[in-house]
Amino acid sequence: MNNNRQNKAALSGTTAFAFGRLWILLFLPLLLYQFYFLITEYQITLSAIYALIPFGLIIISSILIYIQKSIYFLIITQFVLLIFTGYYEFPLGIYMLIYSMTSILLLIIYNIYKQIDWTGYKNGMLLLYVTWGVFCLLEIANPNHVQEAWNISITHYAFYPILCAILVPIAIKKTNHIEWLLIIWSLFLIISATKGFWQKTYGFNQKEMNDLFELGKAKTHIIWSGVRYFSYFTDAANYGVHMAMGATTLAISFFHTNKIYLRILFFIAIVAALYGMGISGTRTAMAVPVGAIFLYIILSKNKNGFLIGILVLVSLLIFFRFTNIGQGNEYIRKMRSAFYATEDASYQVRVENREKIKALMTAKPFGYGIGLGGKAERFKPKELMPYPPDSWLVNVWTDTGIVGLALYLLIHIALFIWCSWILWFKISNKHLKGLLTAWLCTNAGYYLAAYGNDVMQYPNFIMIYTGFALCFAGVHIDKKLTEEEEENKKNIPIL
Template sequence: MGIKGNTISPLVATLSIFGLGLGAVAYSILFGAWDVITYVCLIPFFLIILVQSFRNPFVGICFLFVFNYFFIPWYRYTLRTGLSVWYDIAVVVMFVILLVYSGKQGSISWRRGGNILTIGGLIWAIYTIAEIANPTAVTEAWIYSRTNIYNTCIVSLICVSIMTSYKRIRIIMLMLSIFTLIAIAKAIYQKYAGFDNIEMEMLIETEMYKTHLLAGLTRYFSFFTDAGNFGSNMGFASILFGISAIFIKEKTMKIYYIIVTIFAIYALFISGTRGALFVPIGGVILFTFLSKKPKLMGTTAFFGLCTYIFFAHTYIGESNVSISRMRTAFKPTEDASFNVRKENKKKLAEYLKYKPFGEGLGLGGVEASKYGNRLTTTTPHDSFYVKTWMETGIVGLILFLTIYLSTLLRGCYLIMFRIKNEELRGILTAIACGIFGLMISAYGNAFFGQSPTGFMVILFLSVLLNGSYIDQQLTENINIERETSNINNSKH
C-alpha cells in the first residue's frame, strides 16, 4: 500500500516528486520556460524546510530571514511579478506552524505576544485596514501595500514567540554576518567589474541612473533595491558587529566581527548614501548612554566628536569622491538636493493640512503615479516618514513612530536595568543602537519598510523585548552549572 494510516510512504512521495520533475522538464522543453525547472528543483528543499519548521519553528524564522534578505535579487533576476505573494504565504504558513507547534509541544508562551510591538502592530493593522475607507484611497494601491498592514503585528508575534534563547540570537547574527559579506562582495564586483545587463536595464527603466550614476561618482547598491537601502543596512551591520565585538568573549568571533565591521563601513562609503552615515553616528550616540561605563562613554563620545569635526569642519580626504559626498551630509543647506526636499515638504504640508488620515495607503511617492496623478504621487518623498505621512496622514505617522519608539525605549530600559549577563547586554545594546541608527537614517531615505530592512527591524526589536527572559535563562543555566560543579567537587 502507498498510504499507511495517515502517512504517505517514502516510495509514493519519491515517485510523485519524480513525476512532477519529469512533467516540468517536458513543459520547459515544449514552451521554453526554463525557470519552471528551477522552481520544481527547489520543491524538495522547501518541503524539507517545511517539515523541519514543524519540528522546530526556529528553522522557519531562519527561512523567513533568508527569504527577505535575498528577495530583491530573486525578483530582479527572475523578472517575475507577484513574488511578494510568496512572502504572504510564507508568513501565513509560519503562523500556522506556530499554532500547531504550540498545540502539540506546549512550549510556546503566548503571553510574550502581549508586548508593545505586537499590540501596537495590531492597532496599526486596524488603522491601515480602515484606510480603505479614505475618500481619496485607491483599492489597488491599498492591496499592493498589504504587507505594511500585517507585517508589524504578525511577524513580531512570530518572532517574539520563537526568539527566546541566546543561542538563537547568535545564529541569526552569524547568518546576518554572512549575508552582509555576500552583499559587500556583490557591491565590490559592481565597483570593479561594472553593473550587469539586468542592473543596467533597471537603472534606465526606473530612471535610477539619475541618482546612482552621478558626475564623478557611482553609487553602488549590491543586490538591494537602491544605494540608500544598501548603505543603511551596511551602517546597521557596522554598528551591530562593531559593538558586539567589544563584548563578545570568544576571541575568534571577536576578530570575525571586527572584520565584518570594517568591510561594512567600506561598503557604506561606496554606496554614496549620505543619510546612511547617520546610522553608525546615531548608534554611537545611543551607545554612550547605554554602556553605563564612564571610560567607554568617554571613548565613544570622543570618537563621535572626532568624526563630526572630520566631516563638518575639515577638508581632509576631499579628493576622495566618497568622502567628499558624505561630507555634504553635515552641510545640508549647501546641498541643492536638500533644498529641493525642503520645498517639497512645504507643498505637502499645505496639501495634507486638512487630510489628517493622509491620501491613502500606497499613494506616496512617484512610484505610485500609476494609480493617479495627484500631488502625493508626483512628488518624491525621499524619506520613509514623509511617505508614511503622505499615505496615512499625521495621525498615522504619530501612531507608527509611537509604536516603534516605545518598543525601542522599552528595549533600552531592559538593557540598562534588567539585563545582568554582560555579554548578552552588550549584544542587545548593539541591536538597540543599530535600530536607532536606522530610524534616524529613515528620515532621509525611504528604505525602512523595504526588504530586507522591515523584517530585520521587527525581528531584532522582538529580540530586545525578550531580553529579560533570555537573561533569566542564562542566569539559571549558570547557577545549575555551579551547583553541578560543587556536587562533583564534594564527591571528590
Template sequence: MKKISSPFQASKGSEQLKKPLNLGLLILFGIFFSLIISKSGFTAGIAFAALPFLFFFLYQLFTYPKLGIYSTIFMGFMVNGIPRYVSDAPVGLAIDGILFLTFIALLVKKQKIDWSEASSGLTIVSIIWMGYNVLEIFNPEARSFEAWFYAMRGVSLYMFLAVPLTFVLLKERKDLDLYLNLWLIISIIGSINGLKQNIIGVDSFEQAWLDAGAAKQHILFGKLRVFSFYSDAGQFGASQAHTLVVATILALQSGLSLKRKIFYFTAAFLSLIGMFISGTRGAMAVPAIGFMTYFFMSKNFRVFGGGVLIGGIVFYILKFTFIGQNVYAINRMRTALDPNDASLLVRLENQKKLANYLASRPFGGGVGSAGSWGLRFSPNSFLAQTPTDSWFVRIWAEEGAVGLTVHLIILFYIAIQGGIILWNLPDKNLRQQFLAIHAGTLGIYVASYGNGILGQMPTGILLYVGWALMFKAKKICGLSYPFSKQAKTIL
C-alpha cells in the same frame, strides 16, 4: 564469519538508473521539463524544477516552524534582487507567504503552543499600529484598495506578524546567536557583491535594470552608487551602516574566541566600505547615533565623552575642511552637511507643499498614495507626483498628522522600554548583543528622516525580530519578567 563489505562494491545512486522504471521516469521528467520551457518559457521551467525543493522546504517549515523566521530574514535580503535576474519570479509576496505559513504551522502542530509568550507591550503596539492601518481603508482620500494592500505590508503587516512569531518561536540564546550570525553573513555577501560592482562593474542583468531607469538615481557624475542585491543604493548604504554598528559592538564582547573576533571585525570593515561606496549620505546617521547610543548605554561616561569628541572631530573635518575632497565617497558624504545642497532644498520645498496639502487632511491621503505605489496605482495624483524621500514624511503624507503621531509614539516606546530592559541586564555578553540591536535601532530611526529606510527590506524584518528578542531579554537571561510588570510600564 561476518562478510566485510567494500566501499568500492557499494551500490551507487547511478546504479538506480539501470532499473527500467527509474530510467523511464527520468526520461519522462526530462521530456515534460523541456515541453514546459518550450511552451511557457524559461521561468515556468525553473518554477517546475523548483517544486521538489519547495515541498521539502514546506515539510521542514511545518516540522520546525522557527525556520519561518530565519527564511523571512533571508528573503528580506534577497526579495528585491531576484527580479533583476528572473523578471517573472513570484517573489513579491514571498515574505507574506512565509510568515502566514509559519502561523499555520504553529496552529497545526500537535504540541501545544504557549501563546502567552507573546504577551508583551511590543505585541500591543504592533496590534495598535496594524489596527490604525486597517482603518486607513476607510480614509475618504484613499484612491485604491489595491495600493493599500501592497503598501501596508511593509508599513505595518510584517511587524504585526513577525513580533508574536518571534516571541513564541525564538526562546533561547542560540536563537539570538543564529539571528545575528545570519544577518552578518548575508551582509558580508552583500558587501562583497557591492565591491564587485564597484571594482569590476555590474553584470548584464544589473545593467539592464540601470538602463530601464534606475541609472538616474545610481549614476551620479559618472560614478556608480553601488546597490549590490538590495532594492537600491539608499537601502544598501543604510543596511551596511546598520551592520557596521551591530558588528562593531558585537566585536567588543569580552571572552570572544579569535575566530569570532575576526568574523565580527570582518563584517564591520566590509560594511564600512559598503556604506561609503553606496554614496548614501543619510547612512552616516546610523553609526553616528548608533555608537553614541552604545557609549551612553555602556555606562562608561568617559568613553561616552570620548565618542562625542571623536564624532565632533569627524563633523568638523567634513563640515569645515576639504580633507579627502578628491575621494568621491568622502565628497559625497560632505554634501550631506551643506545647508545649500540642491537635493536638500528640493526636499524642503516638497515638504512645504505637503504641509499645505495635509493641513485639511489629518489622516493623510491614504496608505499607498505616495511613492512608488502611488505612481503605480494613482500616477496623476498630487501625492504620487510629490516625492516624500523620507520614511517619516511618507507616513505623514499617507496617514496624516494623526498616523505620524501614533507611529512616533510607538517608536519612542520601543526605544525607551528597550533601554529600560537593557540598563541593568546582568549577563554582560548577552547585554552587549542586545545593545548592538538597540543602538542599531536608534541609528535607523534618525537615518529614516532622510531616506525611506525603516520599513524597507531587509531593515524592517531585522528590526522587528530584534525588537521582540530585546523585549524578552530578561527571559532569555533566565529571569522572570511577567506581563503585568511590562503592562504597567507602557501605561
C-alpha cells in the same frame, strides 16, 4: 513480550527503509532523464528548477521540523529572494507575504499537535503595533482610500511588526540564538558587498541595465559625482543604509562576544559592509552609526562604554566636518557631504518640497490614504500628492496625515523608551545586554536615516522589527540565564 515488540519495530523500520529506497530507485531515473531532456532542449530555467528540487524539499522539511524557529526562515527567505531579484523580475513582497502567512498557518497547526512555548509573545511591542494596526484599519475609511495600495503598504506598516513581535520571542530563547541571527546577517552582508564589488568592477547584468536605462534608475544612480552601486537592492539608498545597519550592529556586537570565530566573521562582515556603504554613495547612511553611537552613550552604564561612545562620536564629527582627510576618495567625499547637508542642492530641494507638502497637508489631517502619499499614479486615486515625500517619515505623514504621524512617532518613542528601560533595569547578563544594545542602537540610527530617505523597504524593516522584539524576548532569556547561574551555584560542592 518486549523482545517481540522490538523485533516488530525493527522489522517495520527495515520495511519502511526498503520501501523508501524502492521509491527513490523508481523515480530517480525519471527525474534524471527529465533533467537531461531539458538541458538538451536548452530549457535552462526549467533545468535549474529541477536541479533545485532536492534543496527545495530539504528547505520545506526543515521548515516543518523547525517551525518554531520561523523567524530564521523568514530572514533567510527574504535575503535569498532579494538575491534572486538581482537576476529575475518577480514580486518580492507578494512572495514574502505568502511565505509569512504560510508560516503562521503551519505554526498554528503545529501547536494543535504539539504545544509550543508561547512565552513572551504577549509583550509591549505587540500592544503598541496592534494599536497602530487598528489606526491603519480605520484608514480604510479615508475618502481617498484605494484597497490595492492599502494591501501592499500594510505589510511594512503593521503586518511585519506584529509578526516579529510574536515570532521572535517564540524562536529566540538563548543568547546563541541571537548570535545565529547575526551570523546569517553577516553572510548576507558579505554576499551583498561582493555583488556591489562585481557591479563596480565588471559592470551591470542585463536586468540591472534594463532597470537603469529603461526604467529610469540611471537618473539617480549615474550622476555627476559618479556611479552609485546598489547590489541586489532596489536602489543605492536602500543598499547603503542596510550596509550601515549591518556594520553598526556587528561593530557593537564585536565588543560583546568572546568567541574568536564570531569576532573573525563579524570583522570580515563589517569591512564588507563599510565597503558596500561607501560604493552606494548614500549620504543618509551616515545617520545610522551617528544615531547608534548617540543611543549607545545614553545606554552605557559603565564609564568605559560612555567614554568610548563619546570618543567615537567626536572622532567621526571631527574627521568628516573639520578635516579634508581622504577628500580625494569619491566615497569619503560623498560621506563627508552628509555633514554639510544645508549646502547640498538636493537637500534644499527636499526642504522646499516639504514646505509645499506642509501647505497641502493642512487640509488632510488623515492624509491621502495608506500607500497613496507617494508615487501612487498606478492606483489612480481621487487625489494625488504632487510632490515626492523623499523620506519614510514624510511618507507616513502624507499617507496618514498629522494625526497618523503623531501617533506613529509616539508609538516609536514609547517603543525606544520601553526597550531602553528593559536594557537598563531588566537585563543583568552582560553578554546578552551587549547584543541587544547593538540591535537597539542600530534601530535608533535607522529611524534617523528614515527622516532623510525612504528606506522602509526589504530587507531593512524586518531586521529593525526583529531588533525591537529581541529586547522583549531578552527579559525571558535573562531570567533563564539567572536561574541557571543560581542552579549551578547550588550544585557546587562545598569542600
